Amino acid sequence: MDVATALAKAINSNNNEEAAYAPLTPGMVPPPPGVPSALQIEATRRWQEMEKLALRLVNHLVTCAGAIQAGDYAAASGRLSNAREILTKIPTGVGIGRVLTHFADALYERLFPAFPNSASPLQPPRAERRELFRGFYEAGPHLKFAHFTANQAILEAFKGCGVVHVIDFALMDGVQWLSFIQAMAVRPGGPPILRLSGVGPLATDDRDELREVGIRLAEFARSCNVPFAFRGIAGEKIDELHTWMFQTVPGETIAVNAVLQLHRLLVDQDDVVAASSPAPIDIVLDLIMSLNPKVFTMVEHEADHNKSSLLERFTNSLFYYGAMFDSLEAASRHDGGDGTGNPLAEAFLQGEIADIVSHEGSSRMERHEPMARWIERMQRAGMTQIPQSRNELWQAAMHVRSGTDFRVQEHDGFLTLTWHNQKLYTASAWRCADVGPRVVTGGAATMDPKESKNGGKNNSGGTCSEN
Numbered sequence: 001m002d003v004a005t006a007l008a009k010a011i012n013s014n015n016n017e018e019a020a021y022a023p024l025t026p027g028m029v030p031p032p033p034g035v036p037s038a039l040q041i042e043a044t045r046r047w048q049e050m051e052k053l054a055l056r057l058v059n060h061l062v063t064c065a066g067a068i069q070a071g072d073y074a075a076a077s078g079r080l081s082n083a084r085e086i087l088t089k090i091p092t093g094v095g096i097g098r099v100l101t102h103f104a105d106a107l108y109e110r111l112f113p114a115f116p117n118s119a120s121p122l123q124p125p126r127a128e129r130r131e132l133f134r135g136f137y138e139a140g141p142h143l144k145f146a147h148f149t150a151n152q153a154i155l156e157a158f159k160g161c162g163v164v165h166v167i168d169f170a171l172m173d174g175v176q177w178l179s180f181i182q183a184m185a186v187r188p189g190g191p192p193i194l195r196l197s198g199v200g201p202l203a204t205d206d207r208d209e210l211r212e213v214g215i216r217l218a219e220f221a222r223s224c225n226v227p228f229a230f231r232g233i234a235g236e237k238i239d240e241l242h243t244w245m246f247q248t249v250p251g252e253t254i255a256v257n258a259v260l261q262l263h264r265l266l267v268d269q270d271d272v273v274a275a276s277s278p279a280p281i282d283i284v285l286d287l288i289m290s291l292n293p294k295v296f297t298m299v300e301h302e303a304d305h306n307k308s309s310l311l312e313r314f315t316n317s318l319f320y321y322g323a324m325f326d327s328l329e330a331a332s333r334h335d336g337g338d339g340t341g342n343p344l345a346e347a348f349l350q351g352e353i354a355d356i357v358s359h360e361g362s363s364r365m366e367r368h369e370p371m372a373r374w375i376e377r378m379q380r381a382g383m384t385q386i387p388q389s390r391n392e393l394w395q396a397a398m399h400v401r402s403g404t405d406f407r408v409q410e411h412d413g414f415l416t417l418t419w420h421n422q423k424l425y426t427a428s429a430w431r432c433a434d435v436g437p438r439v440v441t442g443g444a445a446t447m448d449p450k451e452s453k454n455g456g457k458n459n460s461g462g463t464c465s466e467n
Contacts, residue, residue: 009055054096057086058318061100064107065314065357073111080107093340099325102350103318106357113358130209132351133172135344140331141400142324142425145408145417146259147176149427150297152392154255155183157295157429161253161464163193167246167291169238169258169284171198174213176259178220185224193227197246202234210234239265239280243290253464254293262374263300266367268308285381289432294464295386296430301368302416302423305356317356323422324349327406330419334404371414371426378430386429387413396427 060083067076083104090097137143158164168176177196184191196217200210210232221228233245238261248254265281278286288296303320307313325346332341355366375385393410400406400417409416409423416426 009058050090053086053090057083057090057096057100060086061103061107062311062315062318066311068107068110069310076107077111080104080111084108094329094338096322098346099322102321102353103314103357105350106354109354109358130173132344132348134175135342136348137175139342139345140328141406142327142417143259145396145400146299146425146427147179149388149392149396149415150257150259150299150429151176151180151183152395153295153297153386153388153427153429154180154257156392157255157386158184158192158253159464160189161192163195163249163252165195165197165246165248165252165254167197167199167254167256167293169199169256170261171200171210171213171232174198174217176257177217181217181221181224181226181228184226191224191226193229194221195229195231195252197231197233199233199235199238199241202236237280239283241284241287243287246291248291254291256288256291256293256296258297259299260301262298263306263367263369264365266306266369268361281377282381285378285383289382292432294431296383297427298374298430299425299427300371300374302370302426303368304370306367306369310357310360313356317353319422320424321349321353323419324424327404327419327424330404371416371428374428379433382433383430384433385413386431388415388427388429 060079064076064079064083067073067079083100087097087101087104092098092101133143154166166177166180181194184194198210198213200213203210214230214232218228218230231247233241235241238258262281262284265279265284267279267281301320304316305313305320307316328341328345328349332338352366355364356368359365378385388410390410393408393415396415397408400408405420407418409418414426414428417424
């Protein structure tokens with residue numbers, strides 16, 4: 001049974017309401033037809049028992065989260081103990097048992113943070129983050145969608161510009177910029193001079209990750225005959241960056257890129273008042289405005305995991321990460337795997353779940369919010385939307401695996417990656433408001449990747465000619 005179905009049934013059963021069944025995921029599948037009746041009866045009995053266990057498991061976990069929120073730690077501990085007992089009786093390698101194991105571990109860490117054997121490490125060391133990111137990138141279309149949509153908006157902004165400068169707030173392993181460099185190489189009229197400033201971790205005694213990535217990108221750009229310069233900016237917090245660090249120069253066209261980064265700058269309002277200083281997100285948006293880019297691209301989780309209520313966060317994230325794990329398993333099977341997927345991708349998502357459930361206050365970093373709230377925040381900062389076109393919708397859909405249930409939706413100029421009816425990530429593009437907005441057209445569209453295609457002045461100081 002998928003997590004969304006189990007959660008809905010468990011919650012509705014508490015309210016004495018009925019909920020519809022949905023298809024079951026691997027690990028708990030209905031018995032096949034046409035087998036001898038005795039085996040059929042036994043298979044049906046086992047299937048129904050596993051379904052009941054899954055519903056009880058979700059109920060115990062949700063009730064545990066509510067008890068923690070209410071301060072009833074004895075009740076929470078009892079519920080969690082029951083949940084962990086059920087996990088020994090159902091498959092945990094795929095399906096609902098897999099994702100709920102991570103939620104049970106996160107609740108255990110929340111209840112017993114001082115116990116060394118409470119669960120596996122929930123937050124990976126910094127040295128592993130890049131490997132986990134790469135594993136998640138390779139496991140499905142999620143990050144590919146994020147990178148492609150951001151790159152398309154930047155390429156559109158850079159049309160006709162001779163000197164361009166991309167500022168990436170989270171360079172990671174630089175994989176986003178390989179296809180971008182290739183696109184620059186075949187641009188009509190020849191490639192521009194490309195500068196890339198990437199923010200990354202501080203160097204250690206035995207490794208300088210930023211330098212390694214910069215060298216690889218420079219070698220790749222050279223192989224593509226793209227004039228290229230790289231600048232690494234070492235920093236743990238992007239709200240501690242300053243405009244002068246990027247060494248912008250007159251005549252270049254600037255783009256700023258932030259993929260899955262801005263939500264980590266959100267804080268509780270009480271912390272802002274107590275600090276008597278601007279919130280980190282406001283500091284960074286002011287920084288972006290001071291850079292005066294022609295385009296600012298951002299991709300964020302389309303989710304609501306920043307509630308002060310643990311129970312609301314827990315319930316919302318159950319639906320969201322249930323869909324995430326289901327989508328990764330489907331991507332694995334589509335690629336010929338057994339559905340277990342990439343363990344690095346699983347660890348990547350496990351870290352997000354742990355942060356949402358186990359942490360509070362300044363230690364909670366995964367503060368995902370829906371696009372509606374980001375729109376208000378961006379407009380207050382002085383930015384206006386650059387709508388993404390139907391052509392960009394089609395191209396993004398082509399980068400999503402055909403034959404799966406991933407879709408790309410367009411609504412009011414934003415592109416959203418979905419799995420079934422669950423929204424996962426939304427991509428958007430922005431410019432400084434004083435440049436003058438393009439007209440935003442209303443309406444919505446959804447693109448199935450199987451469908452076929454149918455049918456100025458540079459505010460950062462550079463000069464661009466239209467091709």
